[in-house]
Amino acid sequence: MVRVAAIDCGTNSIRLLVADATQRDDGSFWLRDVHREMRIVRLGEGVDATGRLSIAALMRTRDALADYALTVRRKGSERVRMVATSATRDAANRDDFFAMTRDVLGVEAEVISGDEEARLSFTGAVGDLEPDDGPFVVTDIGGGSTELVLGTWDGRQATVKAARSVDIGCVRITERCLRGDPPTAEEIAEGRTLAGRILADAFAAVPVGDARTWIGVAGTITTLSAVAQGLPEYDATRTHLSRLSDAEIDGTARRLLTASHDERAANRVIHPGRVDVIGGGALITQVLAEQFAERAGITELLVSEHDILDGIALSLL
Numbered sequence: 001m002v003r004v005a006a007i008d009c010g011t012n013s014i015r016l017l018v019a020d021a022t023q024r025d026d027g028s029f030w031l032r033d034v035h036r037e038m039r040i041v042r043l044g045e046g047v048d049a050t051g052r053l054s055i056a057a058l059m060r061t062r063d064a065l066a067d068y069a070l071t072v073r074r075k076g077s078e079r080v081r082m083v084a085t086s087a088t089r090d091a092a093n094r095d096d097f098f099a100m101t102r103d104v105l106g107v108e109a110e111v112i113s114g115d116e117e118a119r120l121s122f123t124g125a126v127g128d129l130e131p132d133d134g135p136f137v138v139t140d141i142g143g144g145s146t147e148l149v150l151g152t153w154d155g156r157q158a159t160v161k162a163a164r165s166v167d168i169g170c171v172r173i174t175e176r177c178l179r180g181d182p183p184t185a186e187e188i189a190e191g192r193t194l195a196g197r198i199l200a201d202a203f204a205a206v207p208v209g210d211a212r213t214w215i216g217v218a219g220t221i222t223t224l225s226a227v228a229q230g231l232p233e234y235d236a237t238r239t240h241l242s243r244l245s246d247a248e249i250d251g252t253a254r255r256l257l258t259a260s261h262d263e264r265a266a267n268r269v270i271h272p273g274r275v276d277v278i279g280g281g282a283l284i285t286q287v288l289a290e291q292f293a294e295r296a297g298i299t300e301l302l303v304s305e306h307d308i309l310d311g312i313a314l315s316l317l
Contacts (some may be wrong), residue, residue: 208292212298
C-alpha cells in the first residue's frame with residue numbers, strides 16, 4: 001500500500017485527494033480516500049478578457065494551496081502530483097503561478113494538455129463501472145473548458161479511443177453571455193449558440209455514436225444531480241452513480257437559469273463559489289444532452305464523483 005496525494009487546479013476550483021492505493025492480485029490498484037477537499041478560488045476569473053491571472057486570484061489560490069501542503073505533510077503522503085488546467089494554459093503570466101506553487105508545495109505544478117486532462121478524467125471516472133456497460137463517453141465541464149473522451153474499461157485498465165478538450169466552461173460562458181440576474185432569454189440563447197458552436201468541434205473529433213454509456217464528472221454535474229434530487233444538503237453518497245434523464249437535465253437547467261443569484265444561493269446543495277456559474281454549467285450540460293440524444297441515442301447521464309483527481313492519484317502508481 002502506498003499513500004498518494006493528487007491536486008487539481010482548475011479555472012474555478014482547486015481540489016485535493018489523499019488516498020491509500022492498494023494493489024490487487026491482477027496488478028491493478030484501488031483507491032481508498034483518506035482526505036478529499038475542494039475550494040473555490042476562481043483562478044481563471046477574468047482570464048478570458050485580460051489574458052492574465054489576477055493578483056487576487058493568485059493569492060486566493062496560494063492560501064488554499066498552503067493549507068493543502070500542510071494536509072499532505074500531516075497525512076504522510078509519499079508521492080504528490082499537482083496538475084493545472086485551462087486557466088494556466090491560457091495566461092500570459094503563468095510563470096507567476098508556477099513560482100508560487102513551487103514555493104508553497106515544494107513540487108512543480110504541471111500544465112497538462114486538454115487531451116491529457118481528458119485521459120485522466122476518463123481513468124478516474126470508469127473504475128466503479130461494469131466493463132459490459134461500455135464503451136463509455138466521459139464529459140468533464142470545468143470552469144474554462146469541457147472535455148469529451150471515449151474509451152473502454154476492462155476491469156483493470158482504461159483505454160482511451162478519442163478525446164477532445166474545447167474552450168467552453170461554466171466560468172467562460174457566464175462571463176461571455178449570462179450577464180443578467182437572472183440571465184435574459186436573449187442571453188441564454190446567445191449562450192446556447194456559443195456552447196453548440198464550440199462543442200461541435202469536440203463532437204467532430206470524438207465518435208460518441210460508438211458509446212453505450214454517458215458519464216458526467218466534476219462539480220457542475222454532481223451539483224446538478226443534487227439539485228435535481230432535491231437533497232437538503234450536498235451528499236456525495238447520493239450523487240455518486242446517480243442517473244439523470246434528459247428531461248431532468250432540461251428541467252433543472254431551466255430552473256437554475258431562470259433563478260436569481262439569491263434564489264440559487266438559498267439552495268444549500270450549491271457551493272457558494274458555484275452560485276454565480278452553475279447556470280452556465282447547466283446550460284452546457286443541456287446542450288451536451290441534446291447532442292448525445294441526437295448522435296448516440298443516449299438519453300440518460302450517469303453521474304460520478306470520481307474524476308480527474310482519482311486519475312491523477314492512479315498516475316502516481
